[in-house]
């Protein structure tokens with residue numbers, strides 16, 4: 001079970017020189033168990049902040065995030081996070097990076113070894129168990145980060161632009177890998193991206209956020225059949241979804257630019 005409720009969430013940051021920034025306001029989302037939910041939004045609208053709130057890395061100024069009805073009060077093993085910059089421990093091997101969450105939970109060594117091996121294989125890195133992050137490509141590092149999150153057996157996988165730093169070919173392979181893992185392991189996924197094609201190719205639902213303060217302004221169910229191959233992006237159904245998301249985003253980016261011009 002990994003249902004996620006985001007109820008009337010607001011987030012404000014106090015600024016050092018006085019005043020505050022409202023990053024999120026009146027944000028509502030209801031993500032059912034096992035759904036692949038994608039968020040797109042203009043830069044600075046609060047997407048990372050929202051994931052941090054669900055991960056328990058930040059605290060909401062008002063409202064609440066709930067996992068299976070239980071309010072988030074801090075980080076927890078039922079939520080796994082994957083960041084754009086991989087966030088691997090450079091001094092640990094692939095095997096030890098993937099074991100990390102299990103070690104934190106004092107899982108027996110045999111369980112750590114077996115689970116890590118299983119997920120290293122699942123992300124296609126068998127044979128690289130003893131390698132260190134500095135010897136891996138970006139795509140390989142992100143596979144390790146995904147294996148590390150999965151080894152901890154989270155119910156909800158939070159992914160903050162995980163493929164943003166990868167070239168388009170690697171990105172497309174990683175998208176297929178992730179969907180395969182999601183279908184097999186039945187996780188709830190909350191995935192942030194700037195890439196509209198990626199959002200539609202991956203998501204059951206695509207949420208569009210407004211310019212800051214971020215809230216959900218559009219929710220689109222993507223009813224395209226799976227598996228979704230890249231060829232799909234030239235079909236009329238795909239183009240129609242893309243047009244709708246693009247139009248909303250364009251409007252929000254214009255709004256954000258107009259606001260910053262007014263402040264300047």
Ligand SMILES: Nc1ncnc2c1ncn2[C@@H]1O[C@H](COP(=O)(O)OP(=O)(O)OP(=O)(O)O)[C@@H](O)[C@H]1O
Pocket residue numbers: 013014015021022023041042043044045046047048049050212
């Ligand atoms: N610690 C902080 N103090 C003040 N403002 C902050 C702080 N952290 C984030 N912000 C502001 O809150 C807003 C939301 O930031 P956030 O990083 O969540 O946006 P984002 O949508 O993920 O951006 P991007 O797409 O560019 O990664 C931004 O305007 C940012 O400048």
